[in-house]
Structures are given as structure tokens and as C-alpha cells.
Amino acid sequence: MHVQEWLDSVPAVAVYALVGLVIGLESLGIPLPGEIVLVSAALMSSQHTGIDPFVLGACATAGAVIGDSIGYAIGRKGGRPLLAWLGRKFPRHFGEAHVATAERSFEKWGMWAVFFGRFIALLRIFAGPLAGVLRMPYWKFLIANVLGGVLWAGGTTAVVYYVGMVAEDWLKRFSWVALAAAIVVGLGSFVVMKRRSQRKESTDQAPEAEPVGADQA
Numbered sequence: 747m748h749v750q751e752w753l754d755s756v757p758a759v760a761v762y763a764l765v766g767l768v769i770g771l772e773s774l775g776i777p778l779p780g781e782i783v784l785v786s787a788a789l790m791s792s793q794h795t796g797i798d799p800f801v802l803g804a805c806a807t808a809g810a811v812i813g814d815s816i817g818y819a820i821g822r823k824g825g826r827p828l829l830a831w832l833g834r835k836f837p838r839h840f841g842e843a844h845v846a847t848a849e850r851s852f853e854k855w856g857m858w859a860v861f862f863g864r865f866i867a868l869l870r871i872f873a874g875p876l877a878g879v880l881r882m883p884y885w886k887f888l889i890a891n892v893l894g895g896v897l898w899a900g901g902t903t904a905v906v907y908y909v910g911m912v913a914e915d916w917l918k919r920f921s922w923v924a925l926a927a928a929i930v931v932g933l934g935s936f937v938v939m940k941r942r943s944q945r946k947e948s949t950d951q952a953p954e955a956e957p958v959g960a961d962q963a
Contacts, residue, residue, distance in 0.1 A: 758796045761787050765802060766809035769899065773813030775820070775875040780809075781867070781902070788903045792910025799907040806899035810864065814891045817874025818884070825879055848872040852880055857890040864894035 765787050772780035784806050791797040821828060829845055848869060851859045860877055863869030877887045 758798070761790070761797055762801055762805040766805040768809070769806050770809035770813030770816075772871060773810050773874055773895075774817040775871055777871055780870070784899065784902055785906050788906035789910050791903075792907045799903055803900040803903035806903060807895050810895035810899050811892055814860070814874040814895065815888070818878040818882075818887055818891075821875030821878025822881065823878070824875075828875065829879060845872075845876075848876050849880070852876060852882075857882065857886040860887055860890035861894040864898040 765783055768778050768783045769780040772778040787797060787802055788799065791799040791802055824831075848859075851863070851869060855862070859869065860873045860882075863873040874891075
């Protein structure tokens with residue numbers, strides 16, 4: 747079943763909890779489709795399904811910040827052996843090449859890698875655990891974590907919600923425009939067909955008059 751269809755079948759409270767949980771687990775380091783779930787829920791909130799976009803954004807933000815913090819604690823305690831174990835269990839996401847790419851980003855950008863990593867699928871999974879493994883000072887991590895979580899979760903919710911509202915309003919207007927256009931096209935087609943029919947009748951009557959003139963001659 748499509749994600750949005752499934753979310754539409756459960757109560758609003760369950761949607762809030764599910765969004766926060768999935769994003770939290772993804773931020774913790776478990777490969778889950780947090781962004782897809784958030785976008786689907788935000789789109790639902792724009793369709794008057796009883797989902798409050800402010801509550802949704804708050805739950806998504808909380809999940810992102812808390813999940814990243816737990817991931818940081820796990821990474822700090824587990825260290826390099828943890829990355830090696832994840833690489834064996836999830837080679838598609840935690841393979842050596844992916845870990846190396848994430849490490850280079852952290853070495854180059856530091857705490858900004860945590861902030862901008864929230865907007866990149868690969869770094870969104872890595873940010874918390876890898877920051878802990880690399881022993882980034884927690885206060886730096888927390889600042890980047892909170893700012894990135896608020897901007898990503900809240901921003902994504904707001905953008906998708908308002909885009910959904912505008913699209914819905916546009917579609918409503920388009921339905922009236924389409925109806926008017928259909929009426930105009932229908933009337934135009936009727937006029938054109940009627941004129942063609944009249945011309946055909948005139949053309950059919952003209953040959954019938956010729957033999958009469960010939961006999962008189």
C-alpha cells in the first residue's frame with residue numbers, strides 16, 4: 747500500500763507518533779524512509795484530514811533531534827567497532843565507501859556536516875552515530891542537531907503543506923476553467939458542424955439543378 751494511503755487509514759495521533767518514531771529511528775542510524783513519511787503526512791495535512799501541520803512539524807522535529815542525540819551517544823560508546831558491525835549488517839548504507847564519504851564531510855565541515863547532513867539522505871543516517879564516533883564535542887553537535895532538525899522537519903512540513911494548499915486551490919479553479927472551456931469547445935464544435943452540414947446541403951443541391959437546365963436547352 748502507498749505510504750499516504752496507509753497514513754490516511756490511521757488516526758491523526760498515530761500519524762504524529764509514527765512520523766516522530768520513523769524520523770527518530772532514521773536519525774539514530776537505522777535506514778528508514780523518514781523523509782517520505784514526513785512528506786506524505788504533510789501533504790495529508792493540506793487536504794483537511796484532521797492532521798495539524800504545527801503538531802506534525804513539532805513531532806518530526808522532536809524525532810529528528812532526539813534520534814540524532816541517541817545516535818550520537820551510541821556512536822560515542824561503540825566507536826569504530828560499531829561502524830564495522832553496521833557495515834557488515836547494512837553494507838548498502840554503511841559500506842566502507844559510504845563511511846569514508848561521511849568522514850570526509852565531517853573532517854571538512856565539522857558541526858556544519860551535522861546541520862547540512864539533515865538535508866542529505868546518506869548523512870541524515872550517519873550524522874548522529876558518526877559524530878559520536880569522531881568524538882565531536884556534544885555542545886557543538888547539539889546546536890547543529892537542533893538547528894538542522896528544526897529547519898529540516900519544520901521547513902519540509904511547511905513547504906509541503908502550503909504547496910498542497912496552493913495546488914488544491916489551483917485544481918478547484920482549474921475545474922471551473924475546464925468546465926467553461928468544455929462548454930465553449932462544445933458550442934464551437936456544434937456551430938462548425940452545423941455550417942459544414944449547410945454547405946454540404948448546398949453542394950448536393952447544385953448538381954441536381956444542372957440536368958434540368960440541360961434538358962431545357
